[in-house]
Amino acid sequence: METSTQTQSTAVHSHTNDVHIHEHEHHHHQSFISKYIFSLDHKTIGKQYLITAIFMAIVGMSLSLLMRAQLGWPGEQFSFIGKLLGKFAEGGIIKPEYYYALVTLHGTIMVFFVLTGGLSGTFFNLLIPLQIGTRDMASPLLNALSYWFFFASSCVMLSSFFVMAGPASGGWTIYPPLSALPEATPGSGTGMTLWLVSMSLFIASGLMGGINYISTVINMRTKGMSLWKMPLTVWSFFITAILGVLSFPVLFSGAIMLVFDRSFGTSFFLPDGLVVADKLLNHSGGSPILWQHLFWFLGHPEVYIVLLPAMGMVSEILSVNARKPIFGYKAMVYAIMAIGFLSFIVWAHHMFQSGMNPFLGSVFVFTTLLIAIPSAVKTFNWLTTLYRSNIIFTPAMLYALGFVSLFITGGITGIFLGNAAVDIQLHDTYFVVAHFHLVMGAASFFGLFAGVYHWFPKMFSKMMNNTLGKWHFWLTIISLYCVFFPMHYMGMAGVPRRYYAFTEYEWTSMFTDLNRFISIWALIGGAAQVLLIFNFFWSMFKGKPATANPWKANTLEWTTPIKPVHGNWPGEIPEVHRWPYDYSKPGHEEDYIPQHIPYSETGSSNRKGDY
Amino acid sequence: MKNSRLNATLFFVAGIAFLILVFYAHFQNPQWYLPAATSVHGLVTDHLFDITMWITLPVFVITQGLLFLFVFLYPHRDDKKADYYPNNHKLELIWTIVPAIVLTWLIVQGLQTWANIKSPAPADAEVIEVTAEQFAWNFRWSGKDGKFGRNKPELMKASTNPIGIDFDDSLSHDDITSKEIFIPVGKTVLFNIQAKDVIHSFYLPHFRVKMDAVPGMRTNFWMNPTMTSADKKEDVKRTTKGLKEVDERLYGQVSDETYKDANGNVIVEKGGIIKRAERDQNGNLVKSTDVVLRLSKAGIKKIMAYHDFNYVLACAELCGLGHYKMRAAITVVTQQEYDKWMSEQTPDFEYQ
Ligand code: HEM
Ligand SMILES: [Cu+2]
Ligand SMILES: [Cu+2]
Numbered sequence: 020m021e022t023s024t025q026t027q028s029t030a031v032h033s034h035t036n037d038v039h040i041h042e043h044e045h046h047h048h049q050s051f052i053s054k055y056i057f058s059l060d061h062k063t064i065g066k067q068y069l070i071t072a073i074f075m076a077i078v079g080m081s082l083s084l085l086m087r088a089q090l091g092w093p094g095e096q097f098s099f100i101g102k103l104l105g106k107f108a109e110g111g112i113i114k115p116e117y118y119y120a121l122v123t124l125h126g127t128i129m130v131f132f133v134l135t136g137g138l139s140g141t142f143f144n145l146l147i148p149l150q151i152g153t154r155d156m157a158s159p160l161l162n163a164l165s166y167w168f169f170f171a172s173s174c175v176m177l178s179s180f181f182v183m184a185g186p187a188s189g190g191w192t193i194y195p196p197l198s199a200l201p202e203a204t205p206g207s208g209t210g211m212t213l214w215l216v217s218m219s220l221f222i223a224s225g226l227m228g229g230i231n232y233i234s235t236v237i238n239m240r241t242k243g244m245s246l247w248k249m250p251l252t253v254w255s256f257f258i259t260a261i262l263g264v265l266s267f268p269v270l271f272s273g274a275i276m277l278v279f280d281r282s283f284g285t286s287f288f289l290p291d292g293l294v295v296a297d298k299l300l301n302h303s304g305g306s307p308i309l310w311q312h313l314f315w316f317l318g319h320p321e322v323y324i325v326l327l328p329a330m331g332m333v334s335e336i337l338s339v340n341a342r343k344p345i346f347g348y349k350a351m352v353y354a355i356m357a358i359g360f361l362s363f364i365v366w367a368h369h370m371f372q373s374g375m376n377p378f379l380g381s382v383f384v385f386t387t388l389l390i391a392i393p394s395a396v397k398t399f400n401w402l403t404t405l406y407r408s409n410i411i412f413t414p415a416m417l418y419a420l421g422f423v424s425l426f427i428t429g430g431i432t433g434i435f436l437g438n439a440a441v442d443i444q445l446h447d448t449y450f451v452v453a454h455f456h457l458v459m460g461a462a463s464f465f466g467l468f469a470g471v472y473h474w475f476p477k478m479f480s481k482m483m484n485n486t487l488g489k490w491h492f493w494l495t496i497i498s499l500y501c502v503f504f505p506m507h508y509m510g511m512a513g514v515p516r517r518y519y520a521f522t523e524y525e526w527t528s529m530f531t532d533l534n535r536f537i538s539i540w541a542l543i544g545g546a547a548q549v550l551l552i553f554n555f556f557w558s559m560f561k562g563k564p565a566t567a568n569p570w571k572a573n574t575l576e577w578t579t580p581i582k583p584v585h586g587n588w589p590g591e592i593p594e595v596h597r598w599p600y601d602y603s604k605p606g607h608e609e610d611y612i613p614q615h616i617p618y619s620e621t622g623s624s625n626r627k628g629d630y
Numbered sequence: 631m632k633n634s635r636l637n638a639t640l641f642f643v644a645g646i647a648f649l650i651l652v653f654y655a656h657f658q659n660p661q662w663y664l665p666a667a668t669s670v671h672g673l674v675t676d677h678l679f680d681i682t683m684w685i686t687l688p689v690f691v692i693t694q695g696l697l698f699l700f701v702f703l704y705p706h707r708d709d710k711k712a713d714y715y716p717n718n719h720k721l722e723l724i725w726t727i728v729p730a731i732v733l734t735w736l737i738v739q740g741l742q743t744w745a746n747i748k749s750p751a752p753a754d755a756e757v758i759e760v761t762a763e764q765f766a767w768n769f770r771w772s773g774k775d776g777k778f779g780r781n782k783p784e785l786m787k788a789s790t791n792p793i794g795i796d797f798d799d800s801l802s803h804d805d806i807t808s809k810e811i812f813i814p815v816g817k818t819v820l821f822n823i824q825a826k827d828v829i830h831s832f833y834l835p836h837f838r839v840k841m842d843a844v845p846g847m848r849t850n851f852w853m854n855p856t857m858t859s860a861d862k863k864e865d866v867k868r869t870t871k872g873l874k875e876v877d878e879r880l881y882g883q884v885s886d887e888t889y890k891d892a893n894g895n896v897i898v899e900k901g902g903i904i905k906r907a908e909r910d911q912n913g914n915l916v917k918s919t920d921v922v923l924r925l926s927k928a929g930i931k932k933i934m935a936y937h938d939f940n941y942v943l944a945c946a947e948l949c950g951l952g953h954y955k956m957r958a959a960i961t962v963v964t965q966q967e968y969d970k971w972m973s974e975q976t977p978d979f980e981y982q
Contacts, residue, residue: 094909115951115952115954116951119948119951119953189948190948194828194829194947194948196827196828196829196845197828197829197948197949197950200827200828203764203827203828203950204950204951205951289846290845290846290847291783291846292783292845292846293783293826293827293845293846294763294783294786294794294826294827295764295826295827295828296764296788296827297786297787297788299783299784299786305846306846306847307829307844307845307846308844308847341704341712342706342711342712343712343713343714343715344714344715344716345716346715346716346717346718347716347717347718347722348716348717349717350717350722372831372840372841372842373842373844374841374842374844374847374849377744377745377748380744380748381741381744381745384737384740384741384744385737385741388733388736388737388740389733391729391733392726392729392730392733395725395726395729396722396725396726396729398693399693399722399725400722402693402696402697402700403715403721405697405700405701405704406700406704406713406715407704407712407713407715408700408704408712408713409704409706409707409710409711409712410634410638410701410704410705410706411634411706412634412637412638412705412706417637417641420641420697420701423697424645424694424697427690427693427694427697428690428694431686431689431690434682434685434686434733434736435679435682435683435686438678438682438736438737438739438740438743438744439740439744440674440675440678440740440743440744440747441675441678441679441682441740443675443747443838443839443840444664444672444675444676444679444835444838444840446840446946447831447833447840447946447947448946489637493640493644496644497644500648504652505655508659508662508663511662511663511664511665512662512664512665512835513833513835513836513944515833515944515945515946515954517948517953517954518953518954519953519954520954521954523954523955523957524942524944524957525882525937525938525939525940525942526835526836526939526940526942528881528882529661529882529937531878531879531881531882532878532879600716602712602714603711603712603713603714604714605711605714610711610712
């Protein structure tokens with residue numbers, strides 16, 4: 020092992036400086052700890068993120084199943100839930116304080132820890148260096164730190180399950196005064212403090228990661244890899260990282276102000292004359308609406324931070340498995356940019372009914388509905404990519420196709436919600452729950468799944484089992500639709516979200532059956548995830564050995580050795596000559612031409628206007 | 631590539647089944663689709679909802695349909711290559727511009743509606759002050775003088791003076807308070823909304839009214855109810871009455887006849903609500919209180935029943951543990967009934 024690297028490194032030595040630096044590290048004997056735990060290698064860090072995210076996803080999903088148990092069978096006693104939750108579910112019935120903690124932590128964990136930290140952390144780390152052709156991130160140290168901050172913040176968030184009064188319970192948006200006043204609800208005590216500490220660590224982690232991703236993409240692309248030759252994955256990661264770096268600090272400042280309001284007597288978000296349980300508080304001069312502006316200034320870009328990377332991976336996977344160039348590559352890039360830009364000026368669509376000036380609402384109606392245009396362009400381009408294609412149904416491809424379907428279904432309801440007048444009825448109802456679960460939750464999860472199935476061979480040098488993957492896909496998509504589609508109806512009738520039970524009102528009780536139906540499908544969907552977990556860990560050890568380029572893809576990661584090496588390419592980093600989407604090019608014998616193949620070798624297929 | 635064919639077909643079948651199910655569910659349960667509004671502006675926003683539906687539904691069906699169709703038509707064949715079709719500027723231009731035009735039109739419609747709803751209330755509106763607290767709603771009318779007396783946070787006491795009326799202010803002496811809303815049909819009502827502790831949301835689902843109650847500021851919403859509670863109740867009764875099978879779905883409905891068991895004991899009376907089994911202190915179901923259970927024991931297969939209906943005020947912003955049951959009744963009555971109700975109220979001042 021040592022000697023082989025030795026020879027490889029001499030072969031490389033003369034070429035670039037950064038190789039030189041890395042090779043020095045390489046000569047040291049790496050212990051288990053420095054290799055797997057405190058690793059600086061971007062591929063290992065990516066895997067650390069993935070494993071952490073899988074764990075958090077299991078937690079987040081279990082929380083949602085507990086909620087569904089309550090909503091599907093309100094007042095029913097489940098003895099195992101009683102045993103599991105102890106005083107939070109005496110007699111096996113979840114208490115309201117615990118239901119609200121479940122809602123809050125489920126939302127927080129899914130949005131931030133799984134689909135932001137987990138999804139970005141895994142695939143940005145794994146793919147950015149491999150696809151742009153560099154040996155590691157701009158700053159491997161910062162990268163490792165970013166992971167460990169993420170790890171710490173996950174631990175702090177989970178630790179809040181073990182405090183006396185329970186975890187934060189003000190919803191993932193933690194609107195003050197509710198979140199600021201422990202008198203107002205039990206979860207606003209220690210639980211909320213831990214939430215804020217955890218999120219601060221999380222934001223620090225996100226910023227370290229983000230700066231790193233951006234500088235890596237800007238500075239470290241291999242020879243020939245101009246911006247317009249980057250795969251759509253890297254484009255979407257790049258824009259996402261910019262969104263994160265610009266928006267997360269705003270949430271950070273909001274969180275700090277909230278900490279001050281809670282602990283040091285300031286009144287950023289707390290107005291005069293608050294009376295809680297007959298006690299007059301002596302805060303003065305703050306505004307609860309200010310928090311909403313600060314939160315959603317992050318919160319809206321956040322949903323695209325979750326969604327854009329999934330879109331990027333789906334574009335790549337669709338093209339590879341349709342054996343066809345992505346349709347309208349440049350339009351796809353411009354659409355990502357447009358969505359990224361617009362996502363900063365639509366935040367107040369979450370606040371149409373918040374009491375802010377209605378004229379402001381009008382402005383945000385306009386910008387919000389504009390976002391539908393680049394989204395429509397992306398959808399049409401994906402569909403056209405499939406037109407007259409030659410589709411190979413890998414599990415990753417199935418998930419990519421499922422993504423398109425979910426994105427359409429969930430995206431269309433956004434057009435209803437974006438119109439402030441229609442939103443009067445729909446705001447904060449199950450219509451919204453259906454909308455965001457489909458377009459952001461389920462769709463991004465599908466991106467994540469697609470990514471895992473597609474790049475598993477690159478991560479673990481093994482193949483995942485196809486049959487299990489397909490079963491997993493079918494069970495998952497059917498249960499997702501059965502869970503979330505009916506919720507639109509509840510929302511139209513006006514059933515509010517964040518309700519512990521629907522039994523208090525005549526007008527919500529007509530959905531008793533429907534809620535049970537939803538809960539049953541949620542359980543089926545949850546059970547189906549066992550297939551993925553099993554497949555993942557089983558294949559890691561027992562899977563078929565991977566080949567170098569199992570999907571016959573064009574991007575650079577498939578030119579690295581099957582067994583990953585530190586520095587990624589044992590020899591020189593390949594030079595890039597063409598765009599990543601030369602699939603089924605007429606005149607070429609095979610149906611793909613990897614990016615590093617020069618035009619001089621493909622004379623018969625070259626054409627005017629080649630990228 | 632047998633496997634390809636299978637997945638392509640599965641995709642297509644599942645997709646078409648999905649589209650059919652969507653429509654089937656819809657026509658089986660037409661009452662699930664956006665129930666009709668009972669306010670003037672609500673009819674307008676519902677219309678906008680319908681327009682949006684008519685625009686997006688075809689887009690939904692066509693795009694999903696194409697997705698399933700392409701997947702069905704182009705599974706992998708070794709003897710075939712995909713089209714090399716990287717772009718088509720004209721096509722891309724079309725599907726940028728067409729959505730842009732349609733959306734512009736929707737935006738214009740939406741903004742006009744929004745501006746009307748949010749315009750200042752007519753001067754002759756009936757004004758009701760709404761004060762939200764954990765977990766109750768308080769309402770106040772200004773009385774004969776048409777002016778509200780001051781309220782002060784330091785006077786707020788949930789049991790005696792929840793909205794902190796300052797009785798030193800003589801304007802408050804004829805103010806009337808209530809825990810329920812009464813409003814006259816066909817007249818504009820303006821709600822001035824405030825909150826004592828945390829954010830709540832004043833939500834009248836049947837009237838399409840939703841406005842957050844925010845501590846430290848006043849928000850408002852005005853509307854014009856089109857149907858009295860009694861008429862609406864009658865309407866719902868008429869449209870939902872029928873012979874219904876005795877099963878779970880009966881819970882919460884109203885029986886239209888008196889049903890007795892073999893011994894002549896009444897199971898449910900005419901006009902009585904069909905209730906679930908209650909629980910005793912140990913949490914065990916008391917089977918003898920379950921109407922559905924008793925009906926089926928008595929061998930009754932079908933009964934005449936209908937849905938009950940009451941307008942309701944619900945809280946739509948998470949405000950703490952009692953959020954899900956922070957309700958209040960709202961009754962729409964005729965002008966005469968309203969005047970009568972009003973004349974029967976005693977101002978709080980006189981209790982002092
Ligand atoms: C396993 C599938 C899932 C099920 C069954 C599920 C179920 C639920 C339920 C029952 C609620 C509470 C609704 C309420 O009471 O208002 C909820 C809220 C939420 N879920 Fe999920 N969920 C799932 C997956 C996801 C995913 C993948 C995401 C990622 C974005 C997500 C994000 C959220 C958010 C942000 C909330 C709102 C929390 C809040 O109101 O503060 N969920 N979900
Ligand atoms: Cu948003
Ligand atoms: Cu509430």
